[in-house]
Amino acid sequence: MRKVRIAVLVSGGGTNLQTLIDAIEKGDINGRIEAVISDHEGAYALERAKKHNIKAVYINRNQLSENLLPELQKLNIELIVLAGFLSILDRELVKAYEGRIINIHPSLIPSFCGKGFYGEKVHKAALDYGVKVSGATVHFVDEGTDSGPIILQESVPVYIEDTIETLAARVLQVEHKLLPAAVGLFCEGRLCIVGRKVNILKKEV
Numbered sequence: 001m002r003k004v005r006i007a008v009l010v011s012g013g014g015t016n017l018q019t020l021i022d023a024i025e026k027g028d029i030n031g032r033i034e035a036v037i038s039d040h041e042g043a044y045a046l047e048r049a050k051k052h053n054i055k056a057v058y059i060n061r062n063q064l065s066e067n068l069l070p071e072l073q074k075l076n077i078e079l080i081v082l083a084g085f086l087s088i089l090d091r092e093l094v095k096a097y098e099g100r101i102i103n104i105h106p107s108l109i110p111s112f113c114g115k116g117f118y119g120e121k122v123h124k125a126a127l128d129y130g131v132k133v134s135g136a137t138v139h140f141v142d143e144g145t146d147s148g149p150i151i152l153q154e155s156v157p158v159y160i161e162d163t164i165e166t167l168a169a170r171v172l173q174v175e176h177k178l179l180p181a182a183v184g185l186f187c188e189g190r191l192c193i194v195g196r197k198v199n200i201l202k203k204e205v
């Protein structure tokens, strides 16, 4: 089966990116990361890409509108993965890649998501609310923020003694499991979007 051409968009340390790189190198994902694109010049995720001989591209946040879509089209990208990407994608780009943009969010959507909910803010909101479970969600990106059809979710317990750091670390472990799993399913053509729902098709034997 031909490998899916993937671009991973990042803004930070890139541990989610690293799990994708590792899974691809192990042969667990029928895809190839053609480029890692960051809106932060110093993002360590770009270093991770370079270490694995993956094209690493920095695009200034103020130039994303004019430069990101052409870069993706030039590389003939078939799947975009947002792995800790903090900029909002233009409506035109989301339309052009409808059903082909996957995001990872560190909560059980629809809790603690949407505008302003990213990174530690998500875990602080969960702890302040007093939830007993949190977790991670992998979903398709639509024109909203963290509002597209959900692909995979997994919960983690929240303990009374938890801090933002301890909860974030527990959720990150689940992220590192779910993101490669979801990308793998996409690259096998097993994700079927029906309205708001994502149907995971059985593996063809």
Ligand code: GRF
Pocket: 011, 012, 013, 014, 015, 016, 017, 045, 083, 084, 085, 104, 105, 106, 119, 172, 175
């Ligand atoms: C993760 O917590 C992810 O859920 C959120 O941003 C963080 C990215 O971490 N979107 P990393 O850069 O992949 O380590």
